[in-house]
Amino acid sequence: MTPTTTVPGPSHAQGPAPARGAAPAVGGGRSGWPLVLGVRHHGPGSARAVRAALEAEKPAAVLVEGPAEADALVALAGDEAMRPPVALLAHAVDDPGRAAFWPMAEFSPEWVAIRWALDRGAAVRFIDLPAAHTLAAADPIRSDGEETGGEDAGSGGLRIDPLAELARAAGHEDPERWWEDAVELRDDADPIAPFEALAEAMGALREVYGHGGHPRDLVREAYMRLQLRAARKEFGDEVAVVCGAWHVPALVRKTTVAADRALLKGLPKVRTELTWVPWTHRRLARRSGYGAGIDAPGWYGHLFAAPDRSVERWMAKVAGLLRAEDHPVSTAHVIEAVRLAESLAALRGRPFPGLDETTDAVRAVLCEGSDVPLDLVRDRLVVGDVLGEVPAGAPAVPLQRDLSRLQRSLRLKPEALERALDLDLRKETDGARSRLLHRLRLLGVDWGAPAAGRAGTGTFREAWRLRWEPELHVQVAEAGVWGTTVESAATAKAASRARAATALADITALAEQCLLAGLADALPVVMRALADRAALDTDVAHLAQALPALARSLRYGDVRATDTTALAEVAAGLAERICVGLPPACAGLDADAAAAMRERIDEVHQALGLLPDAAALADRWAGVLHRLATRDRTPGVLRGRAARLLLDEGRLAEGEAAPLMSRALSPGTPPQDAAAWIDGFVGGASGGGLLLVHDERLLGLVDAWLTSVPAGAFTDVLPLLRRTFSGYEPGVRRTLGELVARGPEAGGPGRSTPGGVPGFATGLDRERADGVLPLLHLILGTEART
Template sequence: MKRQTMSIHYYGIRHHGPGSARHLLAALDALQPDRILLEGPPEADALLPLVADAAMQPPVALLAYRPDAPQRAVYYPFAAWSPEWQAMQYALAHHIPLTFCDLPLAHSLADDHDEDDDTPTAARHPFDDLADIAGYRDGEEWWEATVEQRGDGEDLFAAVTEAIAALRDALPAATSAGDLKREAWMRKTIRAATKESERLAVICGAWHIPALQSAVAVKDDNALLKGLAKTKVDSTWIPWTNSRLTRQSGYGAGIRAPNWYAHLWRHPDDDGVRWLGRAAQHLRAKHYDISAAHLIETLRLARTTAALRGQTRVALADYTDALASIIGMGDSAIIDRIQHAWLIGDTIGSVPENTPQLPLIADIDKQRKQLRLPQTAESREIILDLRKPLDLARSQYIHRLNLLDGGLWATPLARSGKGTYKEAWRLEYQPEQHIRLTEKAVYGNTLESAVTAYITSTLHQDQSLAALAERLEHVLPAELPNLVAALAAAIAALSVDNRDLADTLAALPHLAETLRYGNVRQTDNAALAHLLDTLLARLAAGGVQGCMNIDNDSAQTLCRLTRSAGAALAALNDADADRYWHDYIHAQTTSQHIHPLLAGNAWRDHYDRQQTDAETVAAELHRQLSRGGNYADAAQWLEGFLYQSGTVLLVHDTLWQIINDWLRALPEDRFTELLPLLRRTFTAFEAGERRQLGDKARMQAGQAGGSRAAVVATDSAIDETAAQAAMQTVARLLGLEA
């Protein structure tokens, strides 16, 4: 029998275009092709049958990556209204062979740089030139009006190809070197396919169609493709989300409003009533009073605007502009309040259970399902009660997963305080998690083994006690005893020769919190308690040496770290730890050559812990402020004593009066010189403390100049001069006047 004449039909589409998808299906129905070539990575051909599985629900994405370098990866997202997705569905439903025809990722991912690096940097998209000619604001609006919203698809693809051919001729630099190689490969694939088909349909991005139709010699394509590097590439399907569709990915620019495109796909005949009705629903949820009259006027304005622009159908911009004008009274912020719910949405796709997965990812997903933890695109908060076995297992799973994926899925929320039985988390699915976990798959086939091996392999990166202690704090809730032991051993080994006081102090809060949190989980923390005692014993024995003869910046750092460590140890409520800490602090109050900032802080620590009385503190404060002529040291001692807390001045009038007398006695030039340091001290107080200090100054200034010891009134009359001087001094200290 005589073979029929072979024909090739090209369909240029926009990725993620519902109008393109509808026109494409109509064209395929008319053509009845016996084979389809679709732009996409050939490595994913084996995954195409999964598209027919009922469990495969878009949005989904093809994920392709190099097993030896998983960070070298690319996503190919598909929504239900993506032309490529509809082409795959059509081919499977009609039993038509469909294969991907793009340049294999084995070549494009073989280089150490992205192909996008070869893309010319342009201020404008090439379609913007067509938009200028046709009178649209940008290329996206031009495509939307001329292709996506066009009801009649007759000769549409030919018209698009003609327009883009002219555009490519006028802008040859707009096509990257990577695209030229891709087009050469696609032409090679088309030539091979024509030998086995009579009606071949080629579907790809509209920009490539003119190049695919051009008469390029085989030898020229072969020359362009000669010597391409090659690597191994694996691929799989993963769930995708509407939020991720809004970002740039392997298939072009992000879609600003996925819900809008989904609406156009499901309800092509909607005249705007249904779409604006959804907006009204979301606005009412935000407590807006929306009536039917509002919607009628909004719809009329949107239709009128579209007509004035010469559009056959109302565009999304017309609806949003009308909504802002009618309901928002000209304020576009009303759109921002419902943008996510109305325009984007929290839709998340799903893939079949038999989708190829690495053992590690399969184990993680299996545990997630067993623990009944949601995988949603919507940000959800959960509160775990660690006294319940299920919640404790969930917490363990989340902490382990965070150690691998860096917290992409679960973010800790503030709790009422560590040491409680509650944990709060925000869960939100992020597709990038697959890449993070793929990178860690070499460390083990289960979550527990992978975490242990991965963290152990990175311990050498932490060369400080603080870094190791912080790592230990994150590891302990994951319930990995071997890993905890390895970290404790690393901290103990590093602490033997550690002479960095700041590093030791920075490590103490992490260790203290680890011990507190470990008690909540009823874990054996004897080794950690011994480690903390060892560090504190060394600190008590010789830590004071690091406080001597240091500069002001070092003193500021040590003061901050000392306060933080002291607060954490106080919350631990351990008698041995308190004794060691007292010895370390006490040495700073008695040793010579201690930086005055740290000495003042040490005296305040003793006072706050009720280890010295107010009279002794007052005597020391008076002694420090009375040292002849050394005003700077006195000011720094005062800063250390009042470090970020002025409560002591509110409750102890003697201390207030001593400081007031000293400030009033300062020569004007000295006061001006010390003012920046003094202001730093006083402005670090909380707003409530500053307000109360101001009230106290006003009250005492009204009592015969009571806040100025130099002025003594013998009667009840108010000394206005003294009062004004006191108020000016306090205002300057609190930064209330320039």
Template structure:
């Protein structure tokens, strides 16, 4: 064991040596407060070393006090994991407390489990946190004050690692806010105050140098506690600091009470692991207990259920939405686990990962990257190589300046792809229990091997399975993913899925548990949450998904909101985007045996509103926005075809005819509307040829002509390959395009024909060759027979024909 300097002995009674941070002789119990940065590798190493040195008889951890019974499962957990607390009466109100291998709290849990030492969480119980959070939000809503976005870890919940008072936890460099805020108070940014006092303008860089990249010792904890005590004293006089923080006072009062309880039980050596900001408040001698007892008396509390759930390194990152994370968990894990040659070993791993992508990364590249990172740290005045030094060296020496490849390294290594696990004996989430029971009833297995499944929606079992899969899709738990069926069917009664239960889906299920305790209830709540701020297209997609998932409880409310939004929608693009899913939902409602009368009304009303807005919306558009409008019109037309003789389709057809005949609209929508009318047999090829001749006349701008052709051919090129008249009109036009206009026309034509499948381009080329031969143009012309088709050159095909006959068994 590495020798660690003896840490501060903090006696229960007043002791002259308690303030010095030096060991003093004392016969009574001792309380050592280890103030840490949550998810800090330096703090984690220091905690592990300190516990080995102190050998406490009980370990007290900042965390929900009602999670104590779950500590027995620690030996079977593989981090990253998280404590999850859900309110029994409102599962959407939940909290996560994530732990990684480099979290100081996790190291304390692991040490206590390995040494058979009792461990206790000492922060406010999760039920009290939930009740206080709900009360505060209700008060803010009554005052019309927006809630603090960083106040909770998840919607409706509070995270003990993201409390209203910073516990000296911030992201690593490189995750700065885009705008520089006004100077924060000491209470809001204790690291900034410490860094400024040390003459540094980068708080994160300072903390990295001083703590996180050092092994740490009990002396470090004494120094941090002393610094925080000074900051807390200064914060009392900071005019920018709000007068008191009730949550902080409650939390620290509860933690002090738990320390007193451990002392009353007769523990001789007590180790307290908490956020550094709280360390001075828990250092003995403690103040009288009576004020703390009065403060905690009568606190509200709701019933909650706690359990362990697996977590991922990506969700430990700040970008995942959980405020207690760090932006580089993969890098922090490396700092924690590697003690020598930290930077070279990191680059060895990066090089191996890049070689796994078949990139040429040699040992020379790795050596150069290591040297560059160290040089950058020196030039920048860093005491040690920081993450920004490492990433700059990675981009320059290993990725050849490729930003996309550097982002891949960040995602795969700096953030990481690690997944934690929990043993089978851990209490399961109610949602997990309900899902597994439903799967058993439907004869489905949650197994890792992929399995293809075709469902017949005309059977009860097939329909029930479909409902389950669509509900899980709404919950972002992709156990089943849609696939293209290999069974030919033109009906809508069949669905094809691929089932695979991967380990990371346990994390997704834990997040989905915030919505409810059953799959049906959680899906209903997820739809309500998604619909709150959804625009019209998103609402109609939700209607379709809700219908497929068979959630009638929320369907009526959704339809009402869709109708209301559609009535006030002034954006025709939104209306067109919304038409497709609402019409599909109307059609599939009958197929699934869930007819919804209001769907027909909403679909017809929305289609009429969209139809009336197309022509005004198209006027004055440029080429790009006109092409986008034409695409949306085509998508809506495909949906309208599903209505089957509905009177509303006549309105749509009249709109298409108006657009196709309009002389002042951009070319894209006019050409697309003409093609849609042709494909629907509403106009003849002769009509199209006449319109095309008129559009391609001299008086029409060349860009409008090119846009018309692009819009018309976007539906496929075979129409001109099989219609000599249309092809002739196009050929004549292209032959007469002025030279100075080719720069405008050729990019459009290249884009148009480049988007076609190779077989279509080949067919158009063959048709053009035949046309050229008939017109007697120069250049290579394909031979034609008497009927105008391609002539067969017998000598040229004799060899391939003989080979084909041999393969088919037809002789030599």
């Protein structure tokens, strides 16, 4: 099951909003304990306000909205090796794909509260509904109110966006801009004042829309109230709560223990495991997860880290990035950009330049009005590719620990920013890296994706694109059912896939994966399945589809030191059966089946050249192509393709291609069949256009046939011809047009000769051909032979 990054959390719009003593049930003490601080997740203004409030009141215990089982992991947040953004990951033990994340950035109020408590020696507790209940839901991939409101069809509850409602009440159309002005860019002398004001606003909203607004919120809030009561019994009244502002009115509302327990009765439950995992700013920018969906995590992180002169510091960051990318940016540009951002904020009635103002200033001054460098700024700075780190002692499945060990030993550090990796398989370290990446792909952990390598480097080169995503931790947990190490897990999964495979092509592709991944223990199982399936499959198309993967696999023996003897025997058997069965299998095919068979023929043609006994098979294969090219029952596209392959391999004598084309384009051939022959002969990515450019006899035949097609049939063949010739490079199409427009040249090489094609010569003009030799010698730096 695809893992979910959605967890029960407050509304996307939650923001600092709470209350000390907002109701008599929780009042008391010199400051009105407990201190309930309502926040918006991942808000730097909320985080600063939480830190100031905690520093002012100094509670004995801090309660944080999050899965209750995470209490055992909270101490790791104080480890020096822990660097946000990070996330709590919970997954079902028996079904690791059922998972949920609770992300926290450096500017998340929850993270700030946890670190404050650990630094001051205060107790920390997570008080939200346990993940065991969250993951036991019938469908854990569900909305948690992080987006705009509306009717929730599944529950009948009303889902609203509190931030949008408050912004509308304040007369603002843009909720994000209003929130930035009201909270993120605000600095109050009284650290509690913003929480009290927003708590009152949230209480009014809940009165209008009904307590909770969603049945699942009511359940979660009942559990949080029970945890709050338990904490007050353990630590006294001096307890602070950090939660989504939407929940504040529910936590300070009077209820009975019996009523809260009644709401929790009968909840489903599964066995779960929790750990910390690295997170990224780019993931925070997606609208899913623990109150995530902020559009500018890099900007918010900057506001939190640089509360003073933040605009000046931001412009300096932008200037440094643009300079690194060779954009001419001076100190004067930075000064002018700061002045423009401040002027825009004043004109727009904002207390301080926000992201809109700084972005407009960057575009106008630093980017000189261009959106191209501005897109770079948005990607690298406004969003960013920061990847967090977690301590090595964090709980993890055995497979994850083995993967981490391999990453360290092979110096393959997970990074959020995509990077290229070129491997030379002749080197021991690069070979081990290649095997690791291929094993992970076989396990469904797509950390790396193969990329097009440098041309002409042979089979000992591999190119990869690497990018680590937080969801890969869930994929590793899912793959953990196959084994405790990457090698053993990949071997077990390959063996299981081999036993379950029914298609021959699937087994040959699996054999190729095993060779690339160096899974010697899995190959015997795969080879037995391959031999059994190959012996039973009589469909030539299936055999032709399976052969290319085997042929590619046979190339890996030298570089990867893998014994491919068994594969060579199977491949030779498949090649023999294809040569015998292909001609009758091509007879009488319709257009779609012929097009599919054409692809199979091209693949087999390339594959046979890779087999160990390629020379012995060449003559046999050429005979098969000759039969295909000359049999009338073979579809035109296949006859044309066979003729072209023979021509490319030098298996057609000089001048033999033209008679084949003349026969295919004779007046007795239906125009549709003739067009299909042309498509097979000069269509596709086979250089057919250049062939026509350099062989004017063939071009003349095509031109003469086209001019003879009846008007009624031309509209039928036009789509196929258009597809054939539209695949040529623009320069090739232009040259062909010029040749056809020029026509025969009087007295030149294009003159009409007996037995030739009108307008084109029948033989090679060696005098003209020798005329290019001096230029070739000059280019190649060689000496002409006399």
